[in-house]
Amino acid sequence: MESSLVLLALLLLLVLISLALDATQCTLLSKSGMALLIGVLCGLAISTDPALYERLDFQYTIFFDVLLPPIIYEAGFSVQRLAFFQNVGAILLTAIAGTLISAGVTGLGLYLVGQAGAGPQIEWVEACLFGALISAVDPVATLACFSKLHVPSLLFNIVFGESVLNDAVAISLYQSLLAYESSRSVSLGVLLEVLLKTFTILLGSIGISVALLLGGAYGFARLRHLRNYPVYEVLVCFLLAFLTYFAADACQLSGIVALFFAGMLTAHYMYPVMSPPGQTFFHHALEAVAFVAESLVYVFMGVSASLCFVQVADANRIHYTDFDWRFVAWTSVMLLLGRALNTFPLLRWVNAYRVPAVQVTPPMLFVIWFTGLRGAVSFALVTTWSYTDANGTSHRKLMMTTTLFVVMFTTWLVGGMTGPLLRALDLSQRMTPLASPGDRLAVMPDGHHETEKPVRHRSVSQESLRTDEERPASCWHVFDQTHLMPVFSAIPAPMRVSVLRRQDETRSAAAAMDVHLEATEPTTMLTRADGSCS
Structure with a gap:
């Protein structure tokens, strides 16, 4: 009961603070950064009550089964499909090849650092596992800043598309590496085997999503009396999407990939034939649920961070003495290097096939490299760390403390610096409140x-x-x-x-x-399945 009261009070506080941040167009502190800060302060405040902070600690199952699905579903539903597919080459290249490059550079780099005696010695599988999970970017703060400063749509679409698919690739790669024993030596054949398994997970997840959503859309469009019950319309869409997520997980595939494409397919095939009340209800309900889930993720993460400074009897809980600052420093260097080696070469390659008017400019390239924040997906994966080396030694606490530092550092510092960077590079645009009738x-x-x-x-x-x-x-x-x-x-x-x-x-x-903008045109009518207009 006490934990529920605390969470509800924190959510109400976050709603009011988010309203103030949006109203003032503040870019120095994002909503995710504020939620993280509130979580830290809350954790310190309740540190004297072991039972309470135990219930508010970050739980892997709650994150992946309750909080993550609405966030991913809303991301897939919100993506502009025409813009996404017009930039599909750049998005897929950075999300798939870029993630593999980043994970490889980070993982193998940390392995070589350990072999050279400049940092903790870890095995290659362990290093690549960490490289995979820490390569999951989560630019929530960046995208919020992009929205307030109205950056070019090309920049927004590439960062947004990469961020969602990148999480899917990172999780798939992490799942693939879990199957490998520490006794297996690293070789080209083993790496190719890992890549093949990763792509199998990705394609299988997309296949499940397409099969279930298209089948559901076929029946949804023909249940015309369903249009008289907006609540049932919304429930059908939600339940079908989450069925896709858990079906993919049950098949040991990626629920994130399946749910992201479920969101896109829902928006494309099911949303147009919903009744107008159902459309309005669905749009705002999904946005509200995603906001709550995202806020809770960062609150829980902040609570976990604050508990590092609390002395507890639980030997499995991390403490600030578990930090290895050499490993943290080398991880930061490898992340920056890996991000640079995938962002600049890959997008320059994309530019070679584009006319100058639609190329990714050097300032955009720098922003894309700079805004590779790490977030909740990385921390959720590291909480499941169960790998032990050939000697039975686990580096779980080392990986958790390093990941926690990277997530907090990038969310607060990199997220806060994004706004000034965009202004310095002249990538922020003023938005005209009124659009011309033909636009x-x-x-x-x-x-x-x-x-x-x-x-x-x-x-x-x-x-x-x-x-x-x-x-x-x-x-x-x-x-x-x-x-x-x-x-x-x-x-x-x-x-x-x-x-x-x-x-x-x-x-x-x-x-x-x-956002209280006026349009010169009235809302365009949607055609319903029975041919009538609404």
Whole structure:
């Protein structure tokens, strides 16, 4: 009872503080950084009550089974699919190849440091496990700052897309490495085997998501009387998505990957045929649940950090004396190096296939490298650490304390410096409150808007600006509108081509109301499955 009262009071406080941060457009302290700080202060305040702080300590099962799913689902639902697929090459390259490079540089680098006697000696499997979990980026603070300063949509889309898929790759790689014994020597064959297993997990997770969501969307579109019950509409969407998450986990695949694509498929095939009350309810309910879950994650992490300074009898609990500052320093160096070796070469390679107007500029490259924050996924993975070396020695406390330091350092310092950095590099934009009637609003997560030119009639000069990534995306869009939408959303033929644009405009208008912006156009009507307009 006491722990519930504490959590509810903290959530109310976080809501009020978040309101103040949004109203003042503060970029020096993010909502995640504030939640982390409140968690630290709360942990210190309750340190004299062992029973209370035991219930408020970070629990792996609560994180992965309760808190993480709504965060990932909301991220998949909120992503602008057209922008995502137009930048799919850059996103996949940085999220998959980039994560593997970062994990490899960090893990093998720390292994070599230990072999050279400059740091703790750890085995190669142990080092790569740590490299995988610490490579999970979580730029919550960065994306919130991007929203307030209205950075170019290209920068926002790449960072946002990479962050979600990066977590999936890092977790898949971590799961793959857990199967390897310390007695196996590192070799090219073993590394290729790890990569093959990682990609098997990723593709299998996507397959489960597509199968369950498309099957659910097919039935959802044909249960027309369901439109009279918005609560049931929302429940069907939520339950189907979380069924996907736990089904993937049950198959020893990645629930995060499955749930992210479930969010995208929900937004694309199920959301357009929901009733207007159901759409409004679903949009705001999902956003609210994700906010609560994200806040609790950082509060729990802050409580765990504060308990490092409390003397307890539990031998498994970490203490500040468990920190190895040499290992922390080398980890920080390897993370910066690994991030640089994947960000700059890979995105420069992407630029080679883009015309100058749509290339990732050097200031954007620097921001993408700088904003590789570590967050809750890394800390949740390290709490499950069970690896022991050939001598039966576990370095669990070493890994936990290092991860905790990296997460707190990047959330507070890097997150707080993002705003001044964006202004110094002239990447912040002023947003025009009113859009011209012919323009469409591209809404980003957290209410970020950017006015874009209409895509209905693309001129010859605009056509020449298509990137190699955008051409297949355009072909897929035509195939989807022609063959998939009629089956899985039951969209009438005359309305197929423009339904996605109208859906984005409607969601943009809803988000614009949240940030008290006025639009010159009324909310666009959505076509329902029975052909009527709402």
